[in-house]
Amino acid sequence: MGKSIHFSGQPLYSQVIKLLDKSKILQTSRKYGGEHYVKRFDGWTHLVVMLYAVIMRFDSLREIMASIQAEARKLCHLGITTMPSRSTLSDANKRRPEIIFESIYRDLYTTYRNILSSDSRQNRDTAWMKRLQIIDSTTITLFSNLLFKGVGRHPKTGKKKGGIKVHTVIHANEGVPSDIKFTSAA
Incomplete structure (x- = not known):
């Protein structure tokens, strides 16, 4: 069986990530202290991993990390250079202030609210x-x-x-x- 020639467009996750500005997200994370004591798991990577977990409807850190490690080759284009461990994700969820994600949402809301509302x-x-x-x-x-x-x-x-x-x-x-x-x- 050959490859399908009817595939068009991009996966949903890729479309969502294209709406985000990596430099703006990292700037917001730095502004609210989300990058203190962080070596590799920055605010961008944290947001990408958590959006992936929401879209895939995962319930636990174990499910998130198992799926991300299985899809590691497919996710490298998103800017994730190293796959985080479960403890790293857990620590980031505890330490990174929620105001960072609130600020990112509010910025996305002001940018795209007219596009998302119906005609x-x-x-x-x-x-x-x-x-x-x-x-x-x-x-x-x-x-x-x-x-x-x-x-x-x-x-x-x-x-x-x-x-x-x-x-x-x-x-x-x-x-x-x-x-x-x-x-x-x-």
Whole structure:
């Protein structure tokens, strides 16, 4: 069986990475102290690895590192010179301030928000529509009945404990989240 001649375009991951500016991301990381005590695993590599994990829907550091090491030859064009170990990724997740990634998101949001919003919303830019914001709050439970039976249950009441609350603000005329905050679900 020969090679397919119908392949066109690029993989989703490559398209997402092309939207990012490596020098700007490293500058942001330096600005907020994300490059202190870092030898090889800089802010760019950290962001690329974490985006890869989100797109591939991985749940653990072990899954992330196993997949990245298996795909090492295919990922070298992204600027990853050495494959990090699991402990390096864990340390980077602990030490690198989250304000770096927030700043990167806000910069991407201001750059691409008009491109990402649909054409139908841009045509009805009345004054009240520009000011209208949609606010949503969603709870994500950390323990599922299917995966971890009994884990996270209170011993006396039997109710599940543990979760994340996601607070999102979307401008009605854009359709792209302008602000996302994570808090503990209580």
